[in-house]
Amino acid sequence: MMEGGVQMDAIDQEQPRGKGSRIFTILFFVVxxxxxxxxxxxxxxxxxxxxxxxxxxxxAIPTVAIFHASVESTQEDxxxxxxxxxxxxxxxxxxxxxxxxxxxxDIGSRVRQGELLADIDTPxxxxxxxxxxxxxxxxxxxANLSRIxxxxxxxxxxxxxxxxxxxxxxxxxxxxxxxxxxxxEANVRRLEELESFKHIYAPFSGVITRRNVxxxxxxxxxxxxxxxxxxxxxxxxxxRVYVSVPEAYAPSIRAGLGAFLELTQYPGQKFEGKVVxxxxxxxxxxxxxxxxVDVPNRNGALLPxxxxxxxxxxxxxxxxxxxxxxxxxxxxxxxxAVVVDGNHKTHLKPLTIGRDYGTSLExxxxxxxxxxxxxxxxxxxxEGQEVRVKEIALNGAPNQPGAQPNPAQGTKKQ
Numbered sequence: 001m002m003e004g005g006v007q008m009d010a011i012d013q014e015q016p017r018g019k020g021s022r023i024f025t026i027l028f029f030v031v032x033x034x035x036x037x038x039x040x041x042x043x044x045x046x047x048x049x050x051x052x053x054x055x056x057x058x059x060a061i062p063t064v065a066i067f068h069a070s071v072e073s074t075q076e077d078x079x080x081x082x083x084x085x086x087x088x089x090x091x092x093x094x095x096x097x098x099x100x101x102x103x104x105x106d107i108g109s110r111v112r113q114g115e116l117l118a119d120i121d122t123p124x125x126x127x128x129x130x131x132x133x134x135x136x137x138x139x140x141x142x143a144n145l146s147r148i149x150x151x152x153x154x155x156x157x158x159x160x161x162x163x164x165x166x167x168x169x170x171x172x173x174x175x176x177x178x179x180x181x182x183x184x185e186a187n188v189r190r191l192e193e194l195e196s197f198k199h200i201y202a203p204f205s206g207v208i209t210r211r212n213v214x215x216x217x218x219x220x221x222x223x224x225x226x227x228x229x230x231x232x233x234x235x236x237x238x239x240r241v242y243v244s245v246p247e248a249y250a251p252s253i254r255a256g257l258g259a260f261l262e263l264t265q266y267p268g269q270k271f272e273g274k275v276v277x278x279x280x281x282x283x284x285x286x287x288x289x290x291x292x293v294d295v296p297n298r299n300g301a302l303l304p305x306x307x308x309x310x311x312x313x314x315x316x317x318x319x320x321x322x323x324x325x326x327x328x329x330x331x332x333x334x335x336x337a338v339v340v341d342g343n344h345k346t347h348l349k350p351l352t353i354g355r356d357y358g359t360s361l362e363x364x365x366x367x368x369x370x371x372x373x374x375x376x377x378x379x380x381x382x383e384g385q386e387v388r389v390k391e392i393a394l395n396g397a398p399n400q401p402g403a404q405p406n407p408a409q410g411t412k413k414q
Contacts, residue, residue, distance in 0.1 A: 063388040066340055066372040069321040077311035082241040086234035086304040095197035098122035100217045107211055111202045120198040120219050129191040136184035143177035150174040206235035234304055239297040243310045244288035252314040259293045261308040271295050321363045327375050338374035338381050346385045
């Protein structure tokens with residue numbers, strides 16, 4: 001009995017020990033799992049922190065779009081507004097008084113030099129001419145009588161038939177009568193010239209652009225106002241076009257330079273001409289050079305007083321680049337462009353601007369064709385700032401040969 005009881009006690013003691021060992025093993029593995037899970041969590045959080053720090057560092061460096069400026073051609077058309085004028089234009093006034101008897105040509109009529117335009121009825125001048133001719137006849141008769149008397153006295157003095165004083169008086173009277181006759185002749189010629197002005201002739205070949213009088217209109221001699229103007233005559237072949245060339249292009253303008261006109265009413269047509277002269281002086285008010293372009297106008301398509309776009313075929317010296325307006329920075333110190341070098345550093349370059357095309361500007365100085373320019377630069381960009389770059393094609397601008405290393409192909413910082 002005692003041996004049986006001892007064995008039962010031993011079995012009862014071994015069972016609690018086995019259970020405790022299993023619990024310890026389970027607890028041990030649980031602890032190990034918790035430690036591993038905690039380590040994984042810490043490692044994951046550390047990786048997240050590193051990724052966030054890396055992303056923050058990456059976002060701290062701005063990314064900019066870069067492009068090459070396009071190079072403008074050295075042979076181009078300088079397009080400027082022009083005012084067309086007749087080659088010769090003259091108002092025609094009367095040189096005698098009277099009434100308009102008849103006119104022969106109206107506006108739009110093409111006349112040749114010397115062609116009769118109008119007749120003026122001048123009764124007063126006609127009467128003055130008749131009187132002057134009568135006075136001339138009287139003066140001629142008096143002069144003839146004085147000549148006969150002087151000749152007779154010069155013969156009589158040889159026989160002492162008259163005194164020397166009488167001869168001198170006769171000769172003096174003859175000279176006075178001859179002078180009166182010459183004065184009368186001059187007056188007759190003056191009135192004949194004045195009467196000839198009652199016929200109005202065209203001083204040159206052209207077209208009548210204005211007629212201000214009609215039959216019966218009272219005509220007064222002279223140009224005392226617009227109301228006294230009879231006709232306006234214009235020679236329209238060739239036509240003159242005056243353009244104001246900016247001072248920067250004045251050295252390229254010379255006589256003989258090719259040019260042509262474009263008019264909105266004649267789309268697609270070019271009216272060829274050339275530069276004939278310049279003012280050889282810069283207007284201090286507008287800083288422009290007044291230039292005259294002559295264009296043949298045989299068919300009369302170009303009208304005086306009209307507007308045209310004059311294309312001057314100038315050859316510009318020096319490199320000129322075209323950049324869009326959204327590639328510029330407007331700073332207090334002046335206009336700037338942001339350029340990126342091979343080390344991804346920005347540089348702000350001052351610019352000298354030429355012509356404004358609206359969406360783009362002509363750059364005369366400050367940029368090279370090999371420069372990489374930032375498009376839409378932020379106002380926060382500053383000198384020497386590090387940036388990430390992305391090359392874009394702008395208006396098909398080709399990469400220039402021999403350009404500096406492309407920053408878009410360099411090592412990007414991640």
